[in-house]
Amino acid sequence: MSVPPAGTAGPSLIGEDAANLIADAMFALSAPSRVQILGCLVDGPLAVGEITALLGMEQSAVSHQLRVLREADLVRVERDGKRRVYALSGDAVGELLTAAWHLAGQGEPAQGQPASSRRRKAAGGAEG
Amino acid sequence: MRARATRPGHGAGSDEVTAVTFGPAADRRNAADRAHRGDLEGALGVISAFDTGPRRGAGRRLAALTAVLGPGLVVMAADNDAGGISTYAQAGQDYGVRIAWLVALLVPVLFVCQEMAARLGAVTGAGHARLITARFGRRWGGFALADLLALNLLTLVTEFVGVSLSLGYFGISRLVSVPVAAAFLIAVTVPGSFRGWERAMYVLIAASLAAVPLAAIAWAHRGPAAAGAATATATAHGGAVLLAVALVGTTVAPWQLFFQQSNVVDKRITTRFLGYERADTALGTVLFAVGALGVLLACAFALGPAGLHGAFTDAATTARGLRTQAGGAAGALFAIVLGAGSVLGASAVTLATSYAVGDYFGLRHSLHRRWREARTFHRTYAACVLAAAAVVLIPQVPLGLLTTAVQALAGILLPSATVFLLLLCNDREVLGPLVNPRWLNVLAATVIGALLGLSALLTATTIVPRLPLTPAVTGLEVAIAVLAAGATLIAIRARPAPAPAPADRRTWTMPPIESLRPPARSPWRTLGLVVLRCYLLAAIIALAVRAIQLALGAG
Numbered sequence: 309m310s311v312p313p314a315g316t317a318g319p320s321l322i323g324e325d326a327a328n329l330i331a332d333a334m335f336a337l338s339a340p341s342r343v344q345i346l347g348c349l350v351d352g353p354l355a356v357g358e359i360t361a362l363l364g365m366e367q368s369a370v371s372h373q374l375r376v377l378r379e380a381d382l383v384r385v386e387r388d389g390k391r392r393v394y395a396l397s398g399d400a401v402g403e404l405l406t407a408a409w410h411l412a413g414q415g416e417p418a419q420g421q422p423a424s425s426r427r428r429k430a431a432g433g434a435e436g
Numbered sequence: 437m438r439a440r441a442t443r444p445g446h447g448a449g450s451d452e453v454t455a456v457t458f459g460p461a462a463d464r465r466n467a468a469d470r471a472h473r474g475d476l477e478g479a480l481g482v483i484s485a486f487d488t489g490p491r492r493g494a495g496r497r498l499a500a501l502t503a504v505l506g507p508g509l510v511v512m513a514a515d516n517d518a519g520g521i522s523t524y525a526q527a528g529q530d531y532g533v534r535i536a537w538l539v540a541l542l543v544p545v546l547f548v549c550q551e552m553a554a555r556l557g558a559v560t561g562a563g564h565a566r567l568i569t570a571r572f573g574r575r576w577g578g579f580a581l582a583d584l585l586a587l588n589l590l591t592l593v594t595e596f597v598g599v600s601l602s603l604g605y606f607g608i609s610r611l612v613s614v615p616v617a618a619a620f621l622i623a624v625t626v627p628g629s630f631r632g633w634e635r636a637m638y639v640l641i642a643a644s645l646a647a648v649p650l651a652a653i654a655w656a657h658r659g660p661a662a663a664g665a666a667t668a669t670a671t672a673h674g675g676a677v678l679l680a681v682a683l684v685g686t687t688v689a690p691w692q693l694f695f696q697q698s699n700v701v702d703k704r705i706t707t708r709f710l711g712y713e714r715a716d717t718a719l720g721t722v723l724f725a726v727g728a729l730g731v732l733l734a735c736a737f738a739l740g741p742a743g744l745h746g747a748f749t750d751a752a753t754t755a756r757g758l759r760t761q762a763g764g765a766a767g768a769l770f771a772i773v774l775g776a777g778s779v780l781g782a783s784a785v786t787l788a789t790s791y792a793v794g795d796y797f798g799l800r801h802s803l804h805r806r807w808r809e810a811r812t813f814h815r816t817y818a819a820c821v822l823a824a825a826a827v828v829l830i831p832q833v834p835l836g837l838l839t840t841a842v843q844a845l846a847g848i849l850l851p852s853a854t855v856f857l858l859l860l861c862n863d864r865e866v867l868g869p870l871v872n873p874r875w876l877n878v879l880a881a882t883v884i885g886a887l888l889g890l891s892a893l894l895t896a897t898t899i900v901p902r903l904p905l906t907p908a909v910t911g912l913e914v915a916i917a918v919l920a921a922g923a924t925l926i927a928i929r930a931r932p933a934p935a936p937a938p939a940d941r942r943t944w945t946m947p948p949i950e951s952l953r954p955p956a957r958s959p960w961r962t963l964g965l966v967v968l969r970c971y972l973l974a975a976i977i978a979l980a981v982r983a984i985q986l987a988l989g990a991g
Contacts, residue, residue: 335470
């Protein structure tokens with residue numbers, strides 16, 4: 309989606325319905341664990357068990373958050389033979405994550421970063 | 437430049453970023469649906485999400501109260517639903533004014549239970565089903581959800597029976613009244629306006645206040661022997677006890693806990709409005725007492741002296757009896773109270789279901805959302821309404837038996853719901869400084885003990901219909917009640933904690949639910965829950981067997 313340059317378009321350009329949809333998508337991104345799950349899926353689809361192993365979260369928590377992400381259309385389910393795997397619903401989600409990463413003042417995205425920052429938080433250190 | 441919210445007590449670390457601590461209520465509040473955040477939009481007023489200043493002056497406090505009012509009023513008015521009105525009418529007709537003390541006894545029980553549910557909603561921002569799942573695991577959450585769904589669907593059928601009896605009094609066929617009521621129930625939720633829904637409920641609440649003129653008319657028409665007649669009838673003691681159980685079963689039902697907690701969350705009531713929400717619950721309790729006593733006294737005044745003790749059959753007969761004894765106005769007012777209560781009950785019961793489903797599965801669930809924004813929420817709601825309406829329209833379904841069975845089932849399931857309620861209200865991760873004070877725990881444990889005792893009695897009489905109420909049986913019930921109360925108190929014994937700062941109590945809110953520390957594992961608590969679950973299963977099987985026996989015997 310292209311954001312109109314400042315000054316050229318009034319606030320009416322994003323209609324109420326679209327604004328609601330965007331806010332719903334951003335709400336889905338508003339929990340650290342859901343951001344981490346999306347981060348796991350950037351490099352390709354994964355099954356619930358794989359995400360659970362990567363993040364060290366409980367399986368029920370991962371399933372719950374995946375359902376929230378699915379409802380916001382950020383993630384979709386695919387069949388890989390007999391397995392159910394979860395994938396980002398489109399390239400836009402990956403771009404959104406990268407943009408959010410930069411917005412939050414992090415450097416270049418690196419493998420495994422989300423999981424390690426989570427461990428720091430659990431240990432009582434600084435958030436983020 | 438960047439502001440980051442930090443949890444109090446979890447130092448922000450000494451990095452170069454300035455950490456700004458928001459009021460915890462601002463951004464770190466748990467929310468399952470974005471629609472649960474934003475302006476508080478009540479039927480009678482709005483409080484902007486940015487309006488966080490203190491409420492000074494009587495005028496501003498009153499404005500805040502009128503905006504917050506709602507969940508408590510609706511849940512308590514909906515308590516006087518089809519099952520409730522029939523039971524109060526029966527109590528008044530069969531036992532006269534002297535049974536009114538039982539309603540007075542139920543008032544504090546109702547307030548204590550609903551206050552705890554409302555507090556959980558305001559402080560945690562999560563529904564009851566989600567909290568049980570998060571703190572006790574998916575299995576217990578699933579059990580609680582399954583119990584609720586089954587019981588709510590059956591209760592909904594009784595609400596439609598109430599609608600058909602009510603409008604039947606005015607000569608409207610149930611083939612018309614039931615579909616119209618179903619269409620109305622769906623029409624007030626589909627537009628996705630919380631205010632619109634609440635306004636519709638307020639209209640029904642106003643209609644249910646017809647119980648007051650009803651009682652007045654019946655008082656004016658009371659027979660000369662009103663005082664003495666009731667005591668003259670030698671009614672079996674066992675009958676009175678059973679009626680007491682039914683009264684408790686219809687008055688304090690599990691759906692009310694789920695409904696009020698989720699409705700408080702959906703209305704965006706937060707910790708700082710907790711005082712107003714308590715006032716809402718208290719006013720609702722008054723509404724309950726007025727409606728229940730109005731119907732009970734009207735039937736006691738008008739029908740008792742007419743020699744109609746023990747002649748109660750159903751609410752339609754009561755309406756006709758009131759017409760004969762106290763005039764057409766009394767009959768019509770009773771039918772209006774019954775109809776309004778049934779529709780209110782239907783709406784609240786169905787919402788309890790669809791809130792809980794959305795809550796448990798992490799799907800959107802809010803009256804602020806339109807159909808296409810929360811499909812599962814609205815589909816669950818519509819499916820329940822249509823299924824229950826269809827059951828009522830099928831001829832040959834034993835509706836009277838169904839109503840009795842629903843009350844018994846509600847009575848059986850209630851104790852388990854209140855046990856979870858009390859455990860959650862003592863969980864410091866969930867309620868922080870707002871956990872139950874000790875006196876409330878003692879009171880609540882006593883109530884749970886009494887409910888379990890009554891529930892056991894109900895189960896026993898369901899299995900053995902002619903169970904004699906000998907001192908041995910009664911003693912056993914009391915022993916069960918005392919044991920249950922004691923076990924509950926042991927299970928929730930709170931570890932001593934530092935006294936919270938008063939400011940903390942005004943704003944504390946539960947952080948996102950996935951960030952909570954897992955609860956301490958206690959084998960004794962698990963054992964208690966397992967025993968309770970086994971008892972429930974046995975009771976439900978006994979009830980089902982008995983109901984099938986009766987249905988086959990009747991058919």
